[in-house]
Amino acid sequence: MSMQTYLGLDIGTSAVKGVLVDAHQFCLATASSAYSVTHPNAGWAEQDPELWWQAVEKVVAQLRQQAGAAMAKVAGIGLSGQMHGLVVQNRLGGVIRPAILWNDSRASQQCQQLKQHLKNNVATITSIEPMPAFWAAKLLWLKDHEPETLANAHHFLLPKDYVRWRMSGERITDMCDASGTQLLDQARRAWSPEILAVCGVAEHQLPQLAEGSTALATLKPDIAARWGIEWDIENQVPIAAGAGDVAAGALGLGAINEGDAFFTLGTSSQLFIATSGYRPAPEHALHAFAHALPGRWFQMAAMLNGASVLAWAAKLMGVSIDEALAAAENQKSAASSLLFLPYLNGERTPHNNPDARGVLFGLHPSSSVGEVIQAVLEGVGFSLREARNVIEQAGTPITRLTVIGGGSRSDYWLQLLADILERPIMRCEESESGPAFGAARLARLAVTQENPEAVCQPPKIERVFEPSPKKHRHANNFARYKRLYRALEPEFDV
Numbered sequence: 001m002s003m004q005t006y007l008g009l010d011i012g013t014s015a016v017k018g019v020l021v022d023a024h025q026f027c028l029a030t031a032s033s034a035y036s037v038t039h040p041n042a043g044w045a046e047q048d049p050e051l052w053w054q055a056v057e058k059v060v061a062q063l064r065q066q067a068g069a070a071m072a073k074v075a076g077i078g079l080s081g082q083m084h085g086l087v088v089q090n091r092l093g094g095v096i097r098p099a100i101l102w103n104d105s106r107a108s109q110q111c112q113q114l115k116q117h118l119k120n121n122v123a124t125i126t127s128i129e130p131m132p133a134f135w136a137a138k139l140l141w142l143k144d145h146e147p148e149t150l151a152n153a154h155h156f157l158l159p160k161d162y163v164r165w166r167m168s169g170e171r172i173t174d175m176c177d178a179s180g181t182q183l184l185d186q187a188r189r190a191w192s193p194e195i196l197a198v199c200g201v202a203e204h205q206l207p208q209l210a211e212g213s214t215a216l217a218t219l220k221p222d223i224a225a226r227w228g229i230e231w232d233i234e235n236q237v238p239i240a241a242g243a244g245d246v247a248a249g250a251l252g253l254g255a256i257n258e259g260d261a262f263f264t265l266g267t268s269s270q271l272f273i274a275t276s277g278y279r280p281a282p283e284h285a286l287h288a289f290a291h292a293l294p295g296r297w298f299q300m301a302a303m304l305n306g307a308s309v310l311a312w313a314a315k316l317m318g319v320s321i322d323e324a325l326a327a328a329e330n331q332k333s334a335a336s337s338l339l340f341l342p343y344l345n346g347e348r349t350p351h352n353n354p355d356a357r358g359v360l361f362g363l364h365p366s367s368s369v370g371e372v373i374q375a376v377l378e379g380v381g382f383s384l385r386e387a388r389n390v391i392e393q394a395g396t397p398i399t400r401l402t403v404i405g406g407g408s409r410s411d412y413w414l415q416l417l418a419d420i421l422e423r424p425i426m427r428c429e430e431s432e433s434g435p436a437f438g439a440a441r442l443a444r445l446a447v448t449q450e451n452p453e454a455v456c457q458p459p460k461i462e463r464v465f466e467p468s469p470k471k472h473r474h475a476n477n478f479a480r481y482k483r484l485y486r487a488l489e490p491e492f493d494v
Contacts, residue, residue: 265407
């Protein structure tokens with residue numbers, strides 16, 4: 001096994017990230033390739049799946065350039081990706097329309113249809129009330145608004161699974177990503193006949209289900225040759241079923257056992273805690289999904305707005321992200337006098353409100369770029385604080401948190417978040433490549449059949465951000481933040 005390497009690919013919302021990992025779990029090479037999201041109408045978010053495949057090809061080429069000899073020895077491939085995206089294929093595998101992404105809110109009315117048809121039993125089956133992000137509502141939207149699309153649809157795939165199909169010709173998904181379709185019976189880890197019937201979808205149109213650490217597909221020989229991977233008929237390259245990005249990130253952090261917790265600062269944000277059993281809490285708008293490993297689940301507060309909100313604010317202010325962070329830090333202010341609701345894409349936990357929108361409150365003539373950016377950073381922090389509160393109200397205590405994602409690079413922001421969350425925050429080495437690294441771990445498990453605890457060890461901690469002695473300085477703004485949302489909530493639905 002010492003010569004073997006493992007390739008992990010994360011099909012994200014804004015980029016594909018790839019890592020090449022050796023048998024000692026050392027990252028030999030990393031690469032990324034970016035793309036954009038289109039918004040044809042307010043609240044819509046779409047991508048052309050071809051962008052993902054082109055980005056995968058570029059990432060693999062970069063990895064091969066960095067470590068060609070190691071690429072040749074790839075023994076397994078793992079996939080991670082943005083959850084909830086709906087890819088519709090015709091009989092020949094052609095993509096009928098752009099993929100509808102996780103942060104698309106067009107199907108809010110169809111959520112009510114689901115509840116009516118299933119007599120409010122959706123959450124009992126899927127762990128969560130209907131939300132427009134999930135496939136179930138999107139399929140009903142297609143039925144109502146694009147019946148010709150649905151009539152020509154022969155297959156439905158999630159983003160990473162579309163990439164697997166391009167790599168192998170097989171249509172397969174893992175339990176975690178399937179959880180995010182709202183078509184999965186979580187307790188049984190099987191497609192739900194009741195929900196499929198309401199959505200007008202047959203099980204043969206859906207990908208085959210597999211546990212994330214198993215491999216039911218192999219890399220096509222012509223692609224292996226193009227990527228510089230050794231291949232022969234007796235030594236084919238398996239592709240692990242993989243995981244949605246949040247569960248893959250958990251494996252990268254070793255968060256597989258009861259109580260292991262982390263949060264992400266990527267395009268969106270999630271607060272995740274692993275559980276040893278299935279514990280739904282739909283009354284708190286918490287997700288209780290199947291983990292990437294057999295017999296394990298997790299609870300997750302999902303927020304639709306994360307580090308992308310900072311990128312939006314910086315662009316609006318005409319500064320780079322680094323300049324924006326520096327301006328906020330130079331404020332040297334304990335807490336901003338402004339308030340920011342970060343709901344640019346609506347919100348899930350705890351509001352389940354796709355119509356919620358971003359609000360900047362309290363502007364005055366002397367308001368500066370730094371003060372606005374500080375309010376934006378605090379707003380994301382308050383959103384995470386609400387998530388922490390509802391998870392603990394659901395009965396799962398959080399004592400400390402690891403962080404991953406692009407936003408984790410900022411020391412200033414992480415200290416601010418530690419103060420707001422009132423919990424220590426740990427940043428790990430390679431914190432930005434978590435899901436891709438977790439995918440590589442799933443590839444290894446699929447090949448070696450090792451004990452997951454032996455492979456999914458926590459990474460080395462680079463730094464711990466302890467809450468400051470004056471951690472309660474944000475309590476007043478947090479209370480104002482919650483009051484502001486309650487006051488404006490009736491105005492969002494117009």
